[in-house]
Amino acid sequence: MSVTNNGAIILKNQVLVDVGINPMSQKFYIELEPPSLLNNQADVDRLIKSLDNHYHNPVVPLAMMNKVSEVLRRADWRVTVTLARFGESWKLIDIEPGDTTGHNFGLAIDLGTTTVVCYLIDLNSGEIIGVAADYNGQVVLGEDILTRIYRASDPGGIKIMQSAVVDTLNNLISRLEREHKINRLQIYAAAVGANTTMMHLLLGLDPSRICMAPYIPVINLPGFMRASEIGLLVNPHAPLYCLPSVGSYVGGDIVGGILASGLHKKPELALFVDIGTNGEMILGNRDWLVACAGAAGPALEGGVARHGMRAEPGAVYQVRIDPETKKVSYSTIGGQKARGICGSGLIDCLAELLLAGIINRAGKFKGDQKEFVVVPASESQTGKDITFTQVDIDNIMRTKGAVNAALEVMLEGVGCQLADIETFYAAGAFGQYLDLESAITIGLYPDLPRERMIRLGNSSGEGARLVLISDQSRREAEEISRGITYFELNASEVFMNKFVGSKFLPHTNLDYYPTVKEKMFRRGLLQE
């Protein structure tokens, strides 16, 4: 199954951060003087010596040595070498006859729990030249992270999980190879943005302690390894770099997002939010960064709502309710007949119900109503009403409440207020397609001037692209990962108190949401 046709998943990244090109793998065309009795250096040493000092003393893998001798002679001493960075040292990972410097590719991977997106990158220009996406092959082994961690604890379970996602990646690589007429052996580097559990399962690491107090991963900074060590079918010597995690619940995907936003280099206070199955929040600027995370729950992904579904063709992703007539209008992904409601549709429902005065600020239907028909049976694919229920509302309110509470714990922790936030970044596919006004209306996002609210799109993939093409970005990612202060909410009583008190739309204190307050007032939903 492919999701490439689904516009809701593949994103063309906007470039927020401009980095100099200094990619993980670099190609050089070299013409060497052939050996003679008076110039009888060994083949590999001759080649190495011809390199610029900057790349001095690269490691030459044993498996490359014979190849160097063979290709040098076959190519009449005119060759292209590929050097890849493995941490602080360079490694000679390929030698080809003639000038192939134009063919230098990398793979930026956004490895999500549900979806995997591979961006084919031209490492010379840093540009995206192709994209392929699919569901994570682990989905059939377990929908959510906890199930996968549980299944991984079976004998051989980690290997099974690893194979599933590596197969997914290899299929995507095949597709990119075919569609863009490249040779996968010329994919010379791969970088991955993934949450901590996905990173563990990709690398075959034991995730079992991630979900048990005190929530300790095997590793947060796995650094560089060979892509072939996990079975990735690219150049066998190509480096694989996983964006470093902060902890069990703030992964490389988030660190990649911060990198992509550039908030860690700016003076103003920013809030970065990635809401999906988990909700992660980063608050900070160039001087400090704090993070927290919590199981946002699948409420927002359509996973638990009565008529919820993934953002696939047939999903209602946009809902409007006329405040006068209470008439509903909606749009579906792909324009097909409606099958259910995806996350952004659910948020729209909640916001529109509030603004239409059908529910109150506590999220309860006024009167005896128990549900709201979004798509009548006559229009749906299933032949049944597609509804939005009180239970659905309560679920979303809980998630929203958790996000609000977490944010307040963080703000208090650093002595700031909601009003101090100057820039807001919405990360993740969910953040990209969610209606901004609806998210603000229900209080999921803060109520800032709209020009200071930035959708990052697939910032995990963009972070992976940045570390592929810029070693400076790679260093920044590691600094971010080491420098973030993590608030462990699982252990916080303050959080529980805030959580209980945060179940109002958009917020207990309406003054934090001036535009929503104004809208509700205009519609006569608030008494002055």
Next chain:
Amino acid sequence: MSVTNNGAIILKNQVLVDVGINPMSQKFYIELEPPSLLNNQADVDRLIKSLDNHYHNPVVPLAMMNKVSEVLRRADWRVTVTLARFGESWKLIDIEPGDTTGHNFGLAIDLGTTTVVCYLIDLNSGEIIGVAADYNGQVVLGEDILTRIYRASDPGGIKIMQSAVVDTLNNLISRLEREHKINRLQIYAAAVGANTTMMHLLLGLDPSRICMAPYIPVINLPGFMRASEIGLLVNPHAPLYCLPSVGSYVGGDIVGGILASGLHKKPELALFVDIGTNGEMILGNRDWLVACAGAAGPALEGGVARHGMRAEPGAVYQVRIDPETKKVSYSTIGGQKARGICGSGLIDCLAELLLAGIINRAGKFKGDQKEFVVVPASESQTGKDITFTQVDIDNIMRTKGAVNAALEVMLEGVGCQLADIETFYAAGAFGQYLDLESAITIGLYPDLPRERMIRLGNSSGEGARLVLISDQSRREAEEISRGITYFELNASEVFMNKFVGSKFLPHTNLDYYPTVKEKMFRRGLLQE
């Protein structure tokens, strides 16, 4: 078959160079604070952070990551870690419960064309704690280097050659493990001194261009790799380091020898000679080094003499001829009945025949004699006379002449004279057991004050030991390899001229050999 009982092969090294202990692999006992909600670093990151800054940012192989988590918990956060140096970076190669710092072993390997010697080294003290030796398993595939290079060019031939020598090494490792009650997984580093062809065949590199002009090896400085990459059964992550070569005919065994002699750090002019199947010579001091090499030929190893044999039990290794009575006395290895004459015995024969006046300075029997009976049939194991023939003499004269000519080419090249040499180092097993006086008498070695003539013993193995226990030595080895000027004799007309003119005993110019001149004069073999 084992040659460990043969005193002629296993040598206890005299230590000429005193280096500080800074071994290739180092162990540290660490007690960690267990993780908690307030101290929730990932396992591997926690371990790494506990290391001294000197070892900061070691590479952690993917295969070690799960093991770190497992052992830390099993050992209640008290563990011993092993860090190995791979070039400029450290790698975490083992973690064990409790304090195992006392068990830190290395393997110094003298990989000869004929014989392989493995020294088990205590990496904490730098001391040799065990030795095992055997014939190189490649011998059955080809006695000499050229045959092996030829056989390696068959399809799959390189792999066959590699397996043969790796099997030999693994058998020696098993023996050391048994005899010294150690665990091979606690052998954390291996270093090899080998000639260039042997190094190629050990690493599976194509040796075919080593013996064809312009004599280009695949690589001279192979650097660090994992011992397991070639199938060596020690700790799977242990580094394997091959002493670097200078060129096709001056290998890591010679660089190791220079290292062991320390001549590269001393002000005085020294000559280093390793005569075996090949003859290698190094001339120089702390400011400069020149080298040359030539096929000394198997003449000196007993390979081609009519009754020549290897230095095995039953070989005549010492011969004396009474100048008055011309009566012969001899000694055999192991004291057994004589089977043949080994290299040192042949040199003795030639020297004694000269000093007894039986041959002249041109190496010809006086009168009609064609051979000299060393062991009469009645005393030999074979029941036949063991003789030393005119053909044998001619062969040795050729080898000696080649050595003299090469030395003179080198001396001329640097503007020095034989008399300028201040110290002489005799390397290799042959150099160790050869009678010094006989070698001087025939002009194979220079005629220096005896206290300035030093037998190095197994200096290739000693060089391997030095790079194992001292990173400074490893750097010196690489500097030596890069800094030596190599005289290619194969292309030298001057060499051929010198060669033709150098076939006198001990030398055309007797004044270079004052003690020999004096001895011959005393015996009436020279007219004033």
